[in-house]
Amino acid sequence: MICIDTPMKRIVIFALFLMSFTVGSNEIEASWLIDPGKFHVSAHGQTSCQDCHGDIGEKSLHPEPGDVNKKTAEFFHVDHCLSCHDNILDDLEQGVHGARQVSDSDRYLDCLRCHDPHYQLPLDKDQMAQFDPAKPIDEQCGACHREQSALPAFSDEDESCMACHRSVDQADPESQKKISRFCFHCHEQNGTLAREMRRWPVSPIIEQEYESTPHAHIACTVCHPRALDFNHGEQQAGDCSQCHFPHDEKVAHDAHMAVSCEACHLNGVQPVRDPKSKLVVWAREHGPGQGFRIHDMALEPDDTSCKRCHLKGNQIGAVSMILPAKSILCMPCHAATFSVGDTTTILSLIVFLVGIVMVISYVLSGSMPGDTDTGPLNKFFKLLWNAVRIVFSRKIFSIIKTMLLDVLLQRRLYRQSRRRWLIHSLIFYAFVFRFSWGLVALIGSLWKPEWSSVWVMLDKNHPITAFLFDLTGLMAISGVILAFIRGWRIRSGQITGLPRQDRMALGLIAGIVAIGFLLEGMRIAMTGSPADSTYAFVGYWISTFFADPLALTGVYGYIWYLHAILTGAFVAYIPFSQLLHIILAPLVLVINGIPKHEGNKR
Numbered sequence: 001m002i003c004i005d006t007p008m009k010r011i012v013i014f015a016l017f018l019m020s021f022t023v024g025s026n027e028i029e030a031s032w033l034i035d036p037g038k039f040h041v042s043a044h045g046q047t048s049c050q051d052c053h054g055d056i057g058e059k060s061l062h063p064e065p066g067d068v069n070k071k072t073a074e075f076f077h078v079d080h081c082l083s084c085h086d087n088i089l090d091d092l093e094q095g096v097h098g099a100r101q102v103s104d105s106d107r108y109l110d111c112l113r114c115h116d117p118h119y120q121l122p123l124d125k126d127q128m129a130q131f132d133p134a135k136p137i138d139e140q141c142g143a144c145h146r147e148q149s150a151l152p153a154f155s156d157e158d159e160s161c162m163a164c165h166r167s168v169d170q171a172d173p174e175s176q177k178k179i180s181r182f183c184f185h186c187h188e189q190n191g192t193l194a195r196e197m198r199r200w201p202v203s204p205i206i207e208q209e210y211e212s213t214p215h216a217h218i219a220c221t222v223c224h225p226r227a228l229d230f231n232h233g234e235q236q237a238g239d240c241s242q243c244h245f246p247h248d249e250k251v252a253h254d255a256h257m258a259v260s261c262e263a264c265h266l267n268g269v270q271p272v273r274d275p276k277s278k279l280v281v282w283a284r285e286h287g288p289g290q291g292f293r294i295h296d297m298a299l300e301p302d303d304t305s306c307k308r309c310h311l312k313g314n315q316i317g318a319v320s321m322i323l324p325a326k327s328i329l330c331m332p333c334h335a336a337t338f339s340v341g342d343t344t345t346i347l348s349l350i351v352f353l354v355g356i357v358m359v360i361s362y363v364l365s366g367s368m369p370g371d372t373d374t375g376p377l378n379k380f381f382k383l384l385w386n387a388v389r390i391v392f393s394r395k396i397f398s399i400i401k402t403m404l405l406d407v408l409l410q411r412r413l414y415r416q417s418r419r420r421w422l423i424h425s426l427i428f429y430a431f432v433f434r435f436s437w438g439l440v441a442l443i444g445s446l447w448k449p450e451w452s453s454v455w456v457m458l459d460k461n462h463p464i465t466a467f468l469f470d471l472t473g474l475m476a477i478s479g480v481i482l483a484f485i486r487g488w489r490i491r492s493g494q495i496t497g498l499p500r501q502d503r504m505a506l507g508l509i510a511g512i513v514a515i516g517f518l519l520e521g522m523r524i525a526m527t528g529s530p531a532d533s534t535y536a537f538v539g540y541w542i543s544t545f546f547a548d549p550l551a552l553t554g555v556y557g558y559i560w561y562l563h564a565i566l567t568g569a570f571v572a573y574i575p576f577s578q579l580l581h582i583i584l585a586p587l588v589l590v591i592n593g594i595p596k597h598e599g600n601k602r
Contacts, residue, residue, distance in 0.1 A: 032063075032182075032228045033167040034118050036154075043122040049161045052080060052117065056161075063185065069233035078109045081117075176219040183220045183227065205295065213295045237262070245449035249442060250325045250337040254458050255523065258530060264305050265297040271309050273316040278530040280309065280316055312554060317526035321557035329567050332431050333516070335438035335445075335458050344561070348568030355575025356583075407586045408432075423486060426479030427509065430472040437468070460523075466536035470520075473513050474538060480510045502578040508570040515563045517542060522556050525549040 039045055044052075056062055067075075082089055091097060092105040102108060111117075154162055164182065168175035187205045210216055221227050223238035240261040246252070252259075259280040263271040269282040284294065299305050309318035326336035327345040340346060390396060405411045410428070414421040437457060444454035456462050460469070487501035521542025524533045526549050534540050546552060574580060 031167075032165060032230075034162070034165050035167045036162065038119045041121070042118060043120045044117060048155060049158045053161075068186070069231060072112055072230045073110065075230075076110075076112050078111065081111045173217075176217070179219040179221055179228075206293075209293065210295055214297055215295060246445075246455060248337075248445050248449075249335055249458070250339055253323070253325055254335065254460060257455065257459050258461065258527060259309075262297075263308070265299060266294050267296045268293055271316055271318075273528060275528075278528045280318075314553060315550065317528060317549060318553060319526075319556045319560070320554045323557060323560055329564070329571055331435060331438060333434045333438070333512075335441040337442070342564075344564050344568045348572045351572035352575060355572070359575055359580065359584075403586070419486070423479050423482045426475045426482065428479075430476035430479070433472050434469065460520075460536070461530045461533050463532045463535040466533060466539075470517075470536045470538045473517060477510060477513045477517075480506050480513070505570070505573065505577050505579045508566055508573065511566050512563065512570060515559060515566065519556070519559055519563060522546065522552045522559065526552050526556065 050057070088097070088108075092102065092108055095102055095105065097105075097108050164178075168178055184205070184207055188207050215223065222243070223240075224235065225238075226232075226235035229235065244261070246257065252264075256264075258278065259271075260282060262269065263280050263282045266282055269284045271280050272283045273279070274281050303322055306322050309316055310320060310322045311318075312320045314320065324342045325339055326334050327339045327342055328336065329345050329348060330336035340349060390399065410421055410425060413424060441454055441457035444451060445458060448454060457465060459465055483501070483506055484503070487503070487506075517538050520536060520539030524530070524536065524539050524543040525546040527533075528549070529540070529543060533543075543549075574582060
């Protein structure tokens with residue numbers, strides 16, 4: 001008995017009484033495991049298991065595989081309760097249940113809808129009024145029971161039931177073994193269930209093979225939290241994200257956010273696309289008695305797992321060829337990686353670096369009045385040393401101010417020409433936004449993968465990400481079109497000898513963005529127009545033009561490589577084009593913004 005008293009016990013008892021008899025819309029969720037502490041203080045805590053479950057001893061096999069998929073209501077009959085609570089039926093015939101008037105007495109004959117027989121508190125004892133079954137027993141019962149082990153005292157007969165049905169701590173290694181034995185009663189290939197397969201098809205598991213799988217050391221209920229509940233066959237698949245974070249961009253590209261973990265990691269399954277969610281899930285074909293090795297969740301050392309989806313003629317909308325992760329070249333527009341592994345990236349960066357070295361050598365080959373240093377290498381190290389000194393001086397604040405006003409906000413260009421500023425900003429800010437978004441998302445996915453907002457930023461089908469990326473893409477291509485128009489208008493009146501508009505650079509930008517939109521439309525069409533993909537308003541509109549989306553799986557890879565090659569060409573072209581101002585202009589603005597003779601002011 002729990003030694004608790006309160007001056008408001010009658011009010012509390014009455015309130016608890018009303019709450020306990022509230023009719024719900026669903027039956028009590030029941031488990032095959034019983035918390036002995038909560039059962040001990042319940043209304044049936046001194047009742048033997050055999051008083052309610054006397055038929056268990058008559059069964060030749062317990063538990064019976066054919067029963068695990070049943071709901072609790074299928075095991076219950078009101079006579080189970082009326083054998084002790086016969087007054088309830090008399091009250092219902094008078095239109096009363098507890099302290100309330102009832103009009104439809106039949107609704108109250110399903111006792112399990114409101115009362116959990118293992119944990120229902122006794123309502124006729126004052127001491128029960130303030131007991132909370134959700135709290136640990138020793139926190140509430142310490143005055144009478146100093147040791148947790150002294151609480152539930154079961155008879156030898158009941159202890160034989162609790163040996164299997166006592167709830168356990170999943171973190172305890174011994175408990176893990178107990179739960180596994182509980183599950184293997186039905187799922188062990190060579191177990192007692194072999195003769196029962198004809199009634200309920202279950203996938204048998206070879207226990208010795210299971211012991212070598214990655215998750216053999218954890219309880220089955222960690223991945224299958226509803227496995228010990230009634231209605232066993234309708235439980236949801238396990239959620240890997242409760243223990244594992246999604247792979248980063250280098251391991252699994254952002255497109256795989258719509259692919260379930262099991263589709264890649266489980267053995268013996270076939271990836272399929274769910275027609276409702278549009279996610280790539282898994283399916284398997286098995287028959288009664290057929291072995292089941294699904295728990296061996298190790299990836300193949302090569303790209304064998306990838307080829308489950310990425311093959312010609314696949315029906316899930318996956319690209320037929322296996323594409324590399326987005327490299328450092330893609331970072332101005334995407335949440336890419338710092339990888340430099342593919343041929344396009346390597347060649348582009350070699351040409352880019354050669355061009356930058358040539359520019360630096362040319363700049364450093366000149367001489368300034370009073371400059372005693374000879375050789376471009378000495379001048380380079382001197383400039384580098386001066387830059388380090390500036391960073392650790394008060395001049396850094398002037399540099400930050402210049403970077404914000406003249407580089408980021410384009411203040412000088414705005415003063416010169418608002419029209420040029422607008423055209424330039426449409427292109428410039430589109431790339432700045434995309435680069436910032438992708439960099440934050442990439443770093444966040446590596447540093448704080450538990451933040452859900454990070455994965456929103458990486459999800460192309462999320463409304464916010466889809467809309468903003470299409471908006472910035474539209475900004476960039478609009479800026480290129482306006483720049484072409486402006487260049488064409490002023491070309492006829494341009495003074496001879498002045499540099500002309502770099503149309504190749506503009507063409508490369510336009511080609512990159514246009515093909516990017518095309519790829520987005522193809523992706524949306526191939527993946528069945530996922531939910532919220534309409535927010536990618538340009539890509540979704542393009543997707544509507546593809547009559548046979550699955551036919552795109554063989555073409556998509558070639559378009560993707562064209563997009564990557566144009567990006568590489570753009571980066572390689574920068575040092576040899578008018579786009580060199582992307583690098584030189586900020587440096588010049590910063591140098592001009594540094595206060596002169598600051599040392600004399602000190």
